[in-house]
Amino acid sequence: MQARDRGVTLAELLAAFSLATDLGLGQPMEHLLRAWRIARGLADRLGVAEGQRDALFYVAMLSWVGCVADAPEVAASFGDDIAFRADSYGVDLGGLSGFGFFVGHAAAGRPVPRRVRAAATLVLTGGRQVVRGIQSHCLTTATLAERLGLEAEVGAALRQFFTRWDGRGVPAGSGAADGSVLVHLFHVADVVEVHHRHGGLDAALAVARARRGRQFAPSVVDAFCAHARTLLDELEDIGDLHRTLAAEPALARRLSEQELDAALEGLADFTDLRSGRRAGHSRGVGELAGSAGRVMGLPGSDQTVLRRAGLVHDIGLHGVPVTILDKPAPLSVTEWERVRLSAYYTERVLARPAALARIGAVAALAHERLDGSGYHRGIGGGALPMTGRILAAACAYRAMLEPRAHRSALTVKTATAMLRGEARAGRLDADAVHAVLTAAGVGGQGRRRGPAGLTPREVEVLGLIARGAATSEVAARLGISRKTAGTHIERIYAKTGASSRSTATLFALRNGLLDPLDS
Incomplete structure (x- = not known):
């Protein structure tokens, strides 16, 4: 079973993750996908080798992932990290204009005296801290590429992501002769996509020409200017992206069970880097x-x-600035709204393909509560499936054991008591809390059965009969005899105290066993 084809390609998974990266860049979702489409068109027109064109996709999807790794440092130096990166698209970051940008954003949002000190430090040190952050960005991004098993050319290009044609990037002095053609292509595409979206064709052409021979390779700019209208018009069918990916053989290899797990673990680890206090959170919740x-x-x-949803339940936090995530004081109403939206972003990011959509739908329930007081939908009761109830309890317990900006990590004893208190208050499901604490080794010897002592097979049968399946249909769906199916149904009725399909259905809804997310 573990080697089975999951129906998800690495390209599809990274395309989904790129939507979260877009949020961290302060751009609308599909920015990186649109930029890749532009870069791909430029590669075709410049006669770039087919193998390099395939590698270009992974460079485009991963190029900005490293901004997650250095987000805490960026926030410490420049305030809201998302706003900082969004603003950076409007400036050529090489030379005096770039230095002026960094100085102007130093300690943004902080009191004036602190901003002055931060700007002075930046000037006196020549921006050494910024350079270190950029180097860290490149290294961590290349590391992720290696973890995902991508070819060496992708990692090499990612390490060069902040080089410039004129040699004013990082590392210092690296320029035209050192940069990967994949980086040259993506640099142009990444910037012109933003300027086109904000100002149309003329704005895209203007920024390309202004940075020609500086940040951008002249040959790439010339190709863009010659074909800009066609390249940008092709972005209109970005909704057909997944069909586009499926049509490219080099991007169509599907992940096995083990490969999908490994890839999700890698993305989980990178997501947690967004805050220094959250390292290992997503992996811990998943387990x-x-x-x-x-x-x-x-x-x-x-x-x-459940395990996979736990790994990605916080992917929507890419849309929340570190200044909010690590704020030691109470959040304002506006700040809380951005946190609440993170659950929506999680579901939205993982909405396609279908194999990821189920994981994303469960992941988005991590902060819902049984009494309807959670977010982002505020659902509760029978609308909250058992998978969501368990994930919510697991996330809450794991978070209690970890430090946060406003408190130290709680002891196991305190966290256990608080989790049980949430169950008594009706915010968390008591059975889910019991299962989480048992799994964590602090809840005693819990039963290995569902509500009312239902076995896993009986839970499956209950789900089928609640949706109208007759005994013969249950048998056919589960590959068992009609007699065995009938026995299961009789036992379900006896254990739940049900006298009919309708009362059994109500029991299932009450206990989160009739999952609204199931197709």
Whole structure:
């Protein structure tokens, strides 16, 4: 089973993750995908080798991922890291204009005396801290490429991402002769996409010409200017992206179960880098939620979804500035709204392809509460499936054990008491809390069955009959005999106290066993 084709390609997974990266850049979703489309068109017109054109996709999807790794440092130096990166698209960061940009954004949002000190430090040190951050960005991005098993050319290009044609980038002195053609292509595409979106064709042409021979390679700019209208018009069908990816053989290799798990773990680790206090959070939630699913006796497929949803449940935090995530004081109403939106972003980022959509739908439930007081939908009761209830409890417990800007990490004893208190208050499901604490080794010997002692098979049968399946249909769907299916149904009725399909359905809804997310 572990080697089975999952129906997800690495290209599709990274295309989804790029939507989260867009948020961290202060750009609308699909910015990087649109930039890749432009760069791909330029590569075709410049006669770039086919193998390099394929590698270009991965460079485009991963080029800005490193901004997650240095987000805390950027926030410490320049305030809101997302606003800083969004503003950077309007400036040529080489030479005096770039230095002026960094000085002007030093300690943004802080009191004037601190801004003056920060600007002075930047001038006196020649921006050494900025350079170190850029080098860290490139190294961590290349490391992710290696973890994903991408070819050496992708990693090499990512290490050169901040080189410039004129040699004024990082590392200092690296220029035309050192830069990868993939980087030269993407530099132009990344910037002109933003300027085209804001100011149309003329704005895109203007920024390309202004940076020709400086940030941008002259040959790439000339190709863009010659074909700009066609290249930008082709962006209108970006909605067909997944068909485009599927049509490119080099991007169509599907991930095995192990490869998908490894890729999601890599993305989880990078997501947690967004805040120094969250390292290992997503991986920990995934492991705890999956284990709690086993304790609860959920079917194996639900356990797998739970583990994977835990890994990516915070992917939407790419849209929340570090200045909010690491704020030691209470959040304002506006700041809280941005945090609440992160759950929506998680679901939106993972909405395609279908194999990821199920994971994303569960992941987006991590902050919902049984009484409807959670976010982003504010759903509760029967609308919150058991997978969501378990994930919410696992996320809450894991977060309690970790330090946050406004508090130190709680002890296991305190966190356990608080989690149980949430269950008594009706905000978390009591069975889910029990399963999470048991999985964490602090809840005693919990039952390995679902509510009312239902076995995993009985939970599956209950789901089918609640949706109208007759005994013969249950048998056919599960590959069992009609007699065995009938026995399961009788036991379900006896354990739940149900006397009919309708009362059994109400029991399933009450206990989160009739998952609204199931197709």
